[in-house]
Amino acid sequence: MHYRQLNVLLVEDSEDDAELIVRQLEKxxxxxxxxxxxxxxAMRDAFSDRIWDAVISDYMMPNFDAIAALELMKEIGLDLPFIIVSGKIGEETAVAAMRAGAHDYLMKNNLTRxxxxLERELRDARMRREKKIAERNASELQAFKNIDKLHRQFLSNVSHELRTPLATIKGFATTLLSTDIVWSEGEKKDFLITIDQETDRLTQMIEGLMxxxxxxxxxxxLDRTICGVREIFDSVKNELHRLTAAHKLKVSIPANILPVYADCMRIGQVLVNLVDNAVKNSNTGTVVEITVSQTSRCTTLSVIDRGKGIPAELQEKIFNRFYQYSPVEGNxxxxxxxLAICKGIIKAHGGRIWVKSEPGTGSTFNFALPLANHEK
Ligand SMILES: Nc1ncnc2c1ncn2[C@@H]1O[C@H](COP(=O)(O)OP(=O)(O)OP(=O)(O)O)[C@@H](O)[C@H]1O
Ligand SMILES: [Mg+2]
Known part of the structure; x- marks a missing residue:
């Protein structure tokens, strides 16, 4: 006979019955x-002590029972063959045990089966394990494929975006260097201005990518400190005025607004990005507004424009990197x-950013930051 090693946990209050089961298994x-x-x-300790091949359990014991043993096995996350061996077991209890996850049940006075x-259940358990591993491998492979696809998309987007200003710079520099045509000083200056602007754009792009x-x-x-909203606004005031030079900037920060616990520079960067978007997507001369409100938990800053607005179905997508619809033309x-950067910065603060917008009327970009006393 071919002997197989079996580590079996017996949930049984009688040593005699346990020996009976063991003898049967040896046979x-x-x-x-x-x-x-x-x-x-004791069962929990046994599970942490050793790796088991199977559990054979009595149905009812003075301090424990098979259903509770099954529950414990499930709770621990083990999927082992579980066979009930009982002195007497009625049809109803047998059904209840099988429902709870037992694989088979036998009477103590007839153990030939x-x-x-057990052979059958060990085989089935091995097949379940192999199936689970195969499924896990397949889903990991799929996840890798998705990441790989994202990386390739990202690289192709980045190369495309970097190539555009580079091509412009190269084109104007080559033109300036060519000796075929004599350019006027004014024309040369225009070319140099374009080269200068496109270099700034490249630098900004690389910073954004970083x-x-x-x-x-x-x-x-994040370099977080307790900072006032007015302080954040003041740190980017000049930049905001420069951006809105052709718009009307309205700012209302109530005096009683409590400070936030935030990276002042990064929140300033969010404000600048949102105001930049508001300006780019609305007509000159229209109002761009910054408002601040507060609840007992958070402070919400809003950037409001009277621009073209965003269709409802795109209001989530615009926060994805590289997502643009009808992008603004020109410089x-x-x-x-x-917006992808704004979302990342606000999420890193434990905050939330969202937009309310109606095409043709304008957009309100809001971001909420936890109050200083809620964080610390
Ligand atoms: N206030 C707004 N009104 C209308 N559309 C907006 C507004 N803000 C953003 N969008 C739309 O969302 C898109 C994504 O904005 P996002 O700020 O991420 O990129 P961008 O402004 O095009 O480029 P970048 O910010 O990198 O210079 C924009 O291209 C624009 O279509
Ligand atoms: Mg933008």
């Missing part, structure tokens, strides 16, 4: 190593990173 060709437990605590039943990469790898470093055009 069926197993070399048995076993432990006998008859309480929940125990060996074959931010996105920090956000996505969870490495965005003002962006890359589609601004």
């Amino acid at each position: 069926a060709g197993f070399t048995v190593r076993y432990n006998r437990v008859d309480t929940k605590v 125990l060996g074959p039943a 931010d996105v990469s920090r956000i996505e790898s969870g490495e965005l470093h 003002n055009r962006g890359v589609g990173l601004g």
